[in-house]
Amino acid sequence: MRKFTEEQHMFRDAYRRFLADDVAPRMDEFREAGIVDREIFKKAGDQGFLMIWPDEKYGGMGDDDFRYEQIIIEETTRAGCAEWYNTLHSRLVGPYFKNIGNEEQRERFLPKCVSGETILAVAMTEPGAGSDLSGMKTTATDNGDHWVLNGSKTYISNGINADVVIVAAKIAGVDDKHAMVLLIVERGMEGFERGQNLEKIGLHAQDTAELFFNNVKIPKENQLGTPGKGFIHLMEGLAEERLIAMVGYAASARRAFDVTREFVMERDVFGKKLSDMQNTQFKMAEMDSKIDMLQVYVDHCVEVHNQGGLNANIAAKGKMLGSEIEWEMADLGLQLHGGAGYMKEYEISRIFTDARMSRIYAGSSEIMRYIVGRDVFSQKYQSILE
Amino acid sequence: MRKFTEEQHMFRDAYRRFLADDVAPRMDEFREAGIVDREIFKKAGDQGFLMIWPDEKYGGMGDDDFRYEQIIIEETTRAGCAEWYNTLHSRLVGPYFKNIGNEEQRERFLPKCVSGETILAVAMTEPGAGSDLSGMKTTATDNGDHWVLNGSKTYISNGINADVVIVAAKIAGVDDKHAMVLLIVERGMEGFERGQNLEKIGLHAQDTAELFFNNVKIPKENQLGTPGKGFIHLMEGLAEERLIAMVGYAASARRAFDVTREFVMERDVFGKKLSDMQNTQFKMAEMDSKIDMLQVYVDHCVEVHNQGGLNANIAAKGKMLGSEIEWEMADLGLQLHGGAGYMKEYEISRIFTDARMSRIYAGSSEIMRYIVGRDVFSQKYQSILE
Amino acid sequence: MRKFTEEQHMFRDAYRRFLADDVAPRMDEFREAGIVDREIFKKAGDQGFLMIWPDEKYGGMGDDDFRYEQIIIEETTRAGCAEWYNTLHSRLVGPYFKNIGNEEQRERFLPKCVSGETILAVAMTEPGAGSDLSGMKTTATDNGDHWVLNGSKTYISNGINADVVIVAAKIAGVDDKHAMVLLIVERGMEGFERGQNLEKIGLHAQDTAELFFNNVKIPKENQLGTPGKGFIHLMEGLAEERLIAMVGYAASARRAFDVTREFVMERDVFGKKLSDMQNTQFKMAEMDSKIDMLQVYVDHCVEVHNQGGLNANIAAKGKMLGSEIEWEMADLGLQLHGGAGYMKEYEISRIFTDARMSRIYAGSSEIMRYIVGRDVFSQKYQSILE
Amino acid sequence: MRKFTEEQHMFRDAYRRFLADDVAPRMDEFREAGIVDREIFKKAGDQGFLMIWPDEKYGGMGDDDFRYEQIIIEETTRAGCAEWYNTLHSRLVGPYFKNIGNEEQRERFLPKCVSGETILAVAMTEPGAGSDLSGMKTTATDNGDHWVLNGSKTYISNGINADVVIVAAKIAGVDDKHAMVLLIVERGMEGFERGQNLEKIGLHAQDTAELFFNNVKIPKENQLGTPGKGFIHLMEGLAEERLIAMVGYAASARRAFDVTREFVMERDVFGKKLSDMQNTQFKMAEMDSKIDMLQVYVDHCVEVHNQGGLNANIAAKGKMLGSEIEWEMADLGLQLHGGAGYMKEYEISRIFTDARMSRIYAGSSEIMRYIVGRDVFSQKYQSILE
Ligand SMILES: Cc1cc2nc3c(=O)[nH]c(=O)nc-3n(C[C@H](O)[C@H](O)[C@H](O)COP(=O)(O)OP(=O)(O)OC[C@H]3O[C@@H](n4cnc5c(N)ncnc54)[C@H](O)[C@@H]3O)c2cc1C
Ligand SMILES: Cc1cc2nc3c(=O)[nH]c(=O)nc-3n(C[C@H](O)[C@H](O)[C@H](O)COP(=O)(O)OP(=O)(O)OC[C@H]3O[C@@H](n4cnc5c(N)ncnc54)[C@H](O)[C@@H]3O)c2cc1C
Ligand SMILES: Cc1cc2nc3c(=O)[nH]c(=O)nc-3n(C[C@H](O)[C@H](O)[C@H](O)COP(=O)(O)OP(=O)(O)OC[C@H]3O[C@@H](n4cnc5c(N)ncnc54)[C@H](O)[C@@H]3O)c2cc1C
Ligand SMILES: Cc1cc2nc3c(=O)[nH]c(=O)nc-3n(C[C@H](O)[C@H](O)[C@H](O)COP(=O)(O)OP(=O)(O)OC[C@H]3O[C@@H](n4cnc5c(N)ncnc54)[C@H](O)[C@@H]3O)c2cc1C
The missing domain is CATH 2.40.110.10 (Butyryl-CoA Dehydrogenase, subunit A, domain 2)
Known part of the structure; x- marks a missing residue:
């Protein structure tokens, strides 16, 4: 049902392999160190996974179809590597050079950003x-x-x-x-x-x-x-920044759902599988529904953004609800793991503590409500559908 | 942003006029009587608003693009006439003749259903x-x-x-x-x-x-x-039935939002507009976001349905979340009206009492959770996006 | 566990009988008429149920122990007669004469208020x-x-x-x-x-x-x-007014719980009792817990009030949470009744529509939050326990 | 308003000083080490803070008034030392010797438990x-x-x-x-x-x-x-175990409230204090109310327990709601701290991660619902108030 090109599917596979081979096995080491080895950026750069959008003359693919970044975010999350937040480098900071930098700056900085030698x-x-x-x-x-x-x-x-x-x-x-x-x-x-x-x-x-x-x-x-x-320059990037955020939250919510689903289908309680309990079923059904609804919205925003039509309000809605659905799922997932959910050994515990940030940065939920609310009561208000 | 054809836009306008002229002014009378005058069905039939999908030989337009029904539902709701539930007749019951009826039955019943002489x-x-x-x-x-x-x-x-x-x-x-x-x-x-x-x-x-x-x-x-x-025949209609439901809930949620927005922008409290209060802004911002997200999902389902791909699970998710978002908005809307919200004179009070049914009929929220949950833990589970 | 005197238990029994004999059988008639027959006030007055607190010289019992009114409210609610809001007369309006009226006014008005000839x-x-x-x-x-x-x-x-x-x-x-x-x-x-x-x-x-x-x-x-x-006079009554409110909400929540409990223990779904479903059990368990917690708080406030220590903030907290717990229970109760919950024939449907008012009058939930919030951030803030 | 004896107030002060002098300054060291120094148990034992209830012949005070343990829990939490879970030793495990141990065992083990040489x-x-x-x-x-x-x-x-x-x-x-x-x-x-x-x-x-x-x-x-x-022996301790739990959750919720209150009254956003924002006010007002209501319930349970009347169901309700209110407050508190809330440097971040355990151990929220629900639908059901 989702709309990716054949090329993008291949890109997804290649990136997924890269993560599995080079990044996932080292994540625990990075967590221990509190930082990702710079080497990883370089490896990613070498294989063309860091900055997709810059022109070929800077070393990029020259394709600013947002779906490439969406694939990057989704796969990094699915592989349990989301703490390596390469999109910050690639599509949150990098584009400043494109949008407001001058040619000299682009030439000076972009190639090494693309190659992963320079981190932003x-x-x-x-x-x-x-x-x-x-x-x-x-x-x-x-x-x-x-x-x-x-x-x-x-x-x-x-x-x-x-x-x-x-x-x-x-x-x-x-x-x-x-x-x-x-x-x-x-x-x-x-x-x-x-x-x-x-x-x-x-x-x-x-x-x-x-x-x-x-x-x-x-x-x-x-x-x-x-x-x-400067302030206006920062504002200009907001729609895309929030889009990046919501893509990540949807992916993380789905990941939390998946690991939880697996867990409860295995776990025995009171002579049944935990997934046989109606409470488990009803709660997971609710989250499956919410995550699907979120994903449809996210994909819609990606499409609108690729057509140049995503405004900061529409994006704020997805950022806000996305972070809240992600959180709801992370919290439920931990809960359904019982004591195991509290142990760092289990992925859900990390998804949970990581997810707690989503409602705060890139504009807190309160700021999103403030922004959307201001729009709601403005004269020029119109819903996404008009 | 929404995807309707030029013809459908015209259809919408015509139907909107019909409601304004012939239905809306009489709703209070119908409420008093506890029933809509049969005359209304006939008038609607006369103008081609009752059953769109039947073949021209039965008097219909022969177009089963669901967007026609979506327009009917949206406009009926927007006009405050949703208690006249003509879609039940047109697209919930009517299609049984098409799907499992035989030709003789279609010939015997459909023409009068289309014309509004027979009510289903x-x-x-x-x-x-x-x-x-x-x-x-x-x-x-x-x-x-x-x-x-x-x-x-x-x-x-x-x-x-x-x-x-x-x-x-x-x-x-x-x-x-x-x-x-x-x-x-x-x-x-x-x-x-x-x-x-x-x-x-x-x-x-x-x-x-x-x-x-x-x-x-x-x-x-x-x-x-x-x-x-018989049981299987009933099941076959479920995806469409739930689609009808969610289209209505989204429309009703939006209507509740609109009348509330208008009210709070007028209402004075403590020397300000009620819309100047941060609580009002945050809550309305949240609902605007949820309703938009719902609508994007609904429109997605309509599109998938028109392509023949809507299954009963995907539809159950929208039915469930739709009725819950509608309810949240109706309840908030009434609350923000203060005492007025409790008076039948105000539209919000009707939206509120009407909306309370949505979580119960056409499959209660518990049943929707049951169905989706069963799917979640089945072997063949896959999310909407795969 | 609750602390009522022997006399109060007898009072409760007597009042309960009065309701069963004289009021409950006529409630439907009153609903139809949109008003309670004045006769009921007189009968209640005759039997000493209207105003308890006024001095014997005005015809009262001269006992302002709030537990009498608590009994009145609880029993009226339990009997399904809460729409006959006699406490408004007896303890919400009546006390103005005591607190700010002069002797001449007390003599002129109170006796007929006590007897039920004058309604306030x-x-x-x-x-x-x-x-x-x-x-x-x-x-x-x-x-x-x-x-x-x-x-x-x-x-x-x-x-x-x-x-x-x-x-x-x-x-x-x-x-x-x-x-x-x-x-x-x-x-x-x-x-x-x-x-x-x-x-x-x-x-x-x-x-x-x-x-x-x-x-x-x-x-x-x-x-x-x-x-x-005048404004200050109105404010002086707030603590008691909110206490009245919370006593009623707790009683109504408990009533909704009781009728729902009975319903789900009878209702068959999918070859089991509805009360055998884990969702039903978990939700009802949650409400039982919340209602108990509310009731303990309410009884605590009654005790504090009888000792003269109830302030308007403490009361606002109970008013707010009480109305919200009542609402949660009413909504759940209706839901668990399925279609029947939507029918006027079932008591839960009335509890539901009646309860919708509780979050609005006697100070809306927003106003309660405003008041408590102002207190929270004042210098002299202290929690109920200090 | 709370009911502690003069002796208990003195006990509270002494214990508070002990924590401030000997425990609080070392907590970071213990967190780093992942364990509390055994020395702390000994010091507490020396001063009579470990086990209060054992008979004087074993070195205790011979007073099993639960309020002593309540004071211990409340103060340990207030001092930010709750990770030193001495109540587990003192009143959760220790009493097994009293309740089901024999005299020889009491003599062999209790004295060193009281003195802190033996940890349980x-x-x-x-x-x-x-x-x-x-x-x-x-x-x-x-x-x-x-x-x-x-x-x-x-x-x-x-x-x-x-x-x-x-x-x-x-x-x-x-x-x-x-x-x-x-x-x-x-x-x-x-x-x-x-x-x-x-x-x-x-x-x-x-x-x-x-x-x-x-x-x-x-x-x-x-x-x-x-x-x-053995199983029955474990069950016999449940009411007290849950009481311990709820006392702690109430204290932790109040602590989270206090540090957040202080933070938002200092923090500047958009030219105002964060506490001037209506959202902050409404949310904190709601939590203040819920925490008060919880505390009244907890104190009620302590009283009932001291009278020997606390059953496992009543306690389950408080355990469940207590952990949920604590969580709601911890989550809100972190949120209102913005980015700071995510930093280990801030106490709220610790309250938050610690609180996540409360809904799981000592009987998860699901198990509490299961237990209360079973009671609700049993024949012998009666609410706390009857
Ligand atoms: C920090 C920490 C300290 C602890 N300390 C101790 C200790 O000192 N001593 C000790 O013995 N234990 C201790 N525990 C264990 C703790 O008591 C258990 O984790 C807890 O009882 C839950 O058990 P579980 O982890 O096996 O989860 P499970 O029992 O497997 O539960 C998994 C999930 O299923 C849910 N579930 C279970 N049954 C049902 C049902 N019938 N219907 C619906 N849902 C259900 C649970 O609520 C949970 O969400 C500790 C745990 C932690 C994490
Ligand atoms: C059935 C019924 C019986 C009643 N009985 C009586 C009676 O006997 N005597 C009597 O005098 N009155 C009575 N009332 C009126 C009742 O007290 C008011 O409806 C109530 O006080 C709310 O006032 P309002 O309707 O003007 O709403 P408004 O004050 O206009 O409030 C509208 C909305 O704005 C919100 N709001 C208000 N201020 C703020 C703020 N600062 N920040 C954020 N939100 C805010 C409110 O909470 C509400 O949601 C009754 C009402 C009803 C419906
Ligand atoms: C205004 C209105 C119009 C209607 N129109 C029609 C119509 O035109 N044609 C028609 O045939 N019907 C119609 N209905 C009936 C409607 O479809 C049913 O009310 C609905 O299906 C619920 O069935 P019930 O009322 O028997 O509730 P029940 O099935 O008895 O359900 C009671 C409660 O139990 C819950 N429950 C049920 N099963 C489970 C489970 N396995 N686990 C947990 N919880 C469960 C339900 O969700 C509900 O909360 C209408 C109803 C109303 C009120
Ligand atoms: C892990 C992490 C990574 C980060 N990365 C970066 C980075 O790379 N670059 C960078 O510049 N920053 C970064 N940040 C900072 C982040 O963007 C801020 O934390 C965030 O914008 C919130 O700001 P604050 O922490 O100052 O909170 P504040 O702005 O002080 O907000 C405190 C609370 O007040 C609420 N609030 C604020 N205004 C209002 C209002 N008008 N009404 C009601 N409530 C309001 C907020 O929602 C929040 O709950 C990062 C933060 C973290 C924790």
Whole structure:
């Protein structure tokens, strides 16, 4: 029923094999270390799995059909490797170069991003400002041929691994809390330090860190997009960012469903299979239904996005509901595992702790409700179907 | 974004006008009377709104694209006329003639069904058997050239208005609780009586009644489909029946959303509009998202059905979630109306009491969970997407 | 386990008999009429069931132990007579005379209230102002020895039956939206009109009406409490008002549980009792637990109230959760009845439609959250247990 | 409002100081190690905090008022030390000696349990049998003056620290799946091995392990209670076990509420405090109400238990709802912390991961529903209030 091309099916198979061979066997090691080995990025890059969309001249396939990324996300999740969040690199940060970078920047950065030699991150959040970016305190001072960056960022994914970080900062001296500039900060720049790899309740193989900027001199060549429009640049990526999110949540929900289904069909309780209990049946039936409904919505959004029509509201709806359905399934799955669900040894326990993040980042559920609610009561409101 | 043909758009407009002119103004009168005037069926028939699918030779359009019925359901709901449940006649009962009737029967019954002179009903439920039809007690005894029908049915929609009732009965003397026959019972047959129009908490314009069969002689010409296969014949219609249901629930949920949206944007509380309150915004945002997600699923099912691929499980998922989302919206809508929501004068109060039925008939939510759950744990399980 | 005195047990029995003999058999008639026969109030008064608390000199028992009213509420509900909302008369409106009335007013009104000859109502809500009473438009103009009352009220319980209505009005000419006066409006006063008995989705035996005041002359003897403090007077009754509410919701939830329990233990589905299904068991177990927890809280509040310690916040919590648990049970109960649950013939259908009001009046669930939330984030916040 | 004696208030203060001085500062170290230092048990024992109930001759206070344990649980939780689950030792396992041990056993074991030199555990669960203990495979063979124990147990709390483990085993050769014997297994017995300290998603300072029994010879002096009645002995402790559970969940829910309340009153979002947002207010108001209601129920159960009247059903209701309210609060608390909630640095993240266990152990929520449901539909059903 799903609509992928023949080429995409082959791509899926190849990527699946890559994960099985090179990534899945090492995930426990990465979890222990709190970080994925850079080597994995390079291997993925070598085989053409990192950035699909860049033009061939930068080393990509030049195809920005979102279904490629959808396949990447689905398979990474299905293989239990979702903590290796390569889509952040490939389709969440990377596209900034395409959308607002200039040709020189694209040439300078994209090839190594495609090959996996350069790892990307984006840094917006600060200790005092997350949902509300206008509260950020990091500043960039215009010094003619360079900017001077001061401040700090936190909870930055790939914070340890990243070679290149796109940093949002307020333009010093401008009296407008939305006047920001995006700057490309590179590993090794003077005054750019990283904090500890933060300890989290899940996503253990993902490195998340604080970043500190102490009078970092950023040449104007590393200014991304239009100064003053940094906030708007961030907004422009929202629809796709949320689409990435919902694709992942649907995949994760389905994975949680699958491992749980298998478990309850094996587990004996009171002389029956746990799957023979009506409670198990009714709850799993409900989740199967919700996950299917979510997936149909997600696929619809992918299609609309490929046609250029996905707006940030439609995407917010899927991001919000997706993270909530994923959560419901993760929680149910753990519950149906009984004590085993609480043990790290079981995949469901990881799906559960990882899933807890989905309702918070990429715009928390409250922010999604805020955004959709604002739209609902605006004059120009129209539902997805009109 | 939705996919209707130009012709269908015109059909929608025409039907909308018909409702506005001929039906909506009389709904209160019908509610008072507990029944829709037969005249309305005839008017609808005259204008080609009753049965679209029958061949032109029977008076129909000969087009069984489900989107026509979808338009009928959506518009009837939007106009606040959903208690006139003409789809029951047109696409829930009518198709039995097409699917399991013989040519003689089609010729005898369809033209007057299309014209609205004959009103249809289907009678399965009994006081002691609803979800579990195998528990029914009504029997049909084979007497050579006719059947003799004995027993009673209850909660039959169009129970008062119906001229022709398709009745399910167990074949007397056969030791198999699923061995049933479907019989066409006609107004005026001896021994066929109707009870009172039952008093319900909602759906006030819908006539719902008990039917009694006391040695009713049914000629073999009125035997529908294959004796012994009655139960299977009923099952064959399930996917479409559930599709009809979910289309209606989505429309009703959207209607509840719309009237509530309007209300809260007008209502003043504590010096603000009720729509300025974050609680109102968050809750309405959530419902807007859920209803959109439901609608995308519904439209997907319609498309799959038009291609012949809708199975009863996929449809059960939509029936179940649809009725629950409709309910959530109806309940929220009433709540946000405050005291007004409790007054019959306000449309939301009717949507609310009507919606309470959706989780029960056409297969209760428990039965839907049962069915989907059975599928989930079967060997041949596969999700909608595979 | 519950703590009632011997006397109270006897009172309970006597009142239960009264309901069984005189009220329950006539409820259907009252529902049909949309109003309870005044006769019932008189009979109750005759037997000492109307107002317990007034001093013996006014005809009462002079005992303001709240458990008497608790018994009244519990038994009225258990007998299926809750639509006869005599507590509104007895303990919601009546106490205004005690708390803010003067001796002359007590002597003039209380005896007939106790005997049931005079029926009481209180009128705060207006078409444009419910939750937020400061938005009311009804005004009282001070004319020396009388007030002149203008405006209208709506959704007034006992609106048709009431002989005496306590009306809240803004004091004309005072620039303070909380400056109100409470006035005693009596049947027959010139310019005092009543609207239709409003059509509701439930509570059919309760008369609810609009009241109109057109230059009604109210002598100063009918001024209740201190002019300007009307709003505060209303607030003073809130803790008890919410206690009344929660006692009723707990009783109604338990009643819904009981009738459902009985139904599912009788009903056959798929060759078993409906009570043999795990879904039925798990859901009913959950409700039994919630209702018990609610009841323990309610009884705790009654005890605290009898000791003079119940504050409006503690009561708001019980009012809110009580109405929600009642609702959850009513909805589940209807669902488990299947089609029968939708028929007026079954008690559960009435419990369901009646219960829908509980989350709205006496302070909607949103207002309860608002109030409790304000307390939670105040400096002086302390939980019930400290 | 709560009912503790003066002595108990002093006890609370003393224990609170002990935690602050000796335990809280070391919790991070214990979490890192995955186990609490045995030293802590000894220190607690020295100060009289371990076992309160044993007679003075064994070193206890000889007071089995449950409120002492309630204080222990509440304070341990409030201090963020709940992972040190000393109540398991003191009041969950210890009482087996009192209830079914003989005098010789009490004299042999209790004094060192009271002093903290001996740490206790109880082992019922096996890889293949948790909720349904009748499925256990561990066997005890009666060899005249000793039993021979074979099998394994899993998920055993204090599994590493325990010196004495009460092990449930089936009596070999008896054809009754409920015929069990309880045996006292001591550190150092030949054939008794422990597995790894299991990795869990939370409760990091709690050691949980597998235990293996390979022909362990257990002298008859270490047989606890009556052989064959082991299962019944386990059941006898259920009411108190569930009471312990619910006291802890209520305390943990309140703790989660408190830290969240503090956080949202400090956190700035969009130019306001997070506590100024209506969503925050409504949600926290709801939780405050639910936690209060839970606490009133818990205190009620403690009182009933002290009077000897707590049955296992009443306790099951509190265990079930308690764990669910705790969970709701933990999840909300994390959510309102935003990204911080996901960081181990914040207490809420620990409350969250720890709380996930509560719905599973000590009888999962499904088992509680099963038990209560069985009661609901039994002939002798009566609610808590009758
Ligand atoms: C593992 C992880 C990885 C991350 N990766 C990155 C990254 O790579 N780059 C990056 O820039 N950031 C990253 N983040 C940060 C993430 O985007 C933020 O945590 C998120 O945006 C929320 O911001 P906050 O934590 O400051 O919470 P806050 O904004 O302080 O929110 C706290 C709570 O308040 C609620 N709230 C906020 N506003 C409102 C409102 N108006 N009404 C009602 N409620 C409201 C929120 O929903 C939330 O529940 C990451 C975070 C984590 C934990
Ligand atoms: C307004 C209205 C119109 C109707 N119109 C028609 C009509 O036109 N023709 C017609 O034939 N029928 C009609 N019905 C009947 C309707 O289809 C039935 O009410 C419905 O199928 C449920 O059957 P029941 O009422 O016998 O409930 P039951 O089958 O007795 O069910 C009672 C409860 O048990 C639950 N339950 C049942 N089985 C299980 C299980 N295995 N596990 C757990 N729970 C279970 C159900 O979900 C329900 O909650 C109508 C009903 C109404 C109220
Ligand atoms: C059957 C019945 C009997 C009644 N009896 C009486 C009576 O005897 N005497 C009398 O005076 N009144 C009576 N009432 C009126 C009742 O008290 C009001 O309906 C109730 O207070 C709600 O007011 P409203 O209807 O104006 O709704 P509104 O106040 O307009 O509220 C509409 C919605 O907005 C929500 N809302 C309001 N403020 C906020 C906020 N700040 N934030 C978020 N949401 C908010 C409400 O919760 C509600 O959902 C009765 C009503 C009914 C239906
Ligand atoms: C951290 C931790 C500490 C523990 N400490 C101890 C300890 O000290 N001593 C000890 O003996 N045990 C201990 N346990 C084990 C704990 O008691 C069990 O995990 C629990 O009883 C559940 O058993 P199970 O894990 O075998 O799950 P199962 O019994 O296999 O249950 C799996 C799922 O099936 C559900 N289920 C079971 N029966 C039914 C039914 N009839 N109908 C519907 N659903 C059903 C359950 O609710 C659960 O969701 C501990 C566990 C953990 C994780």
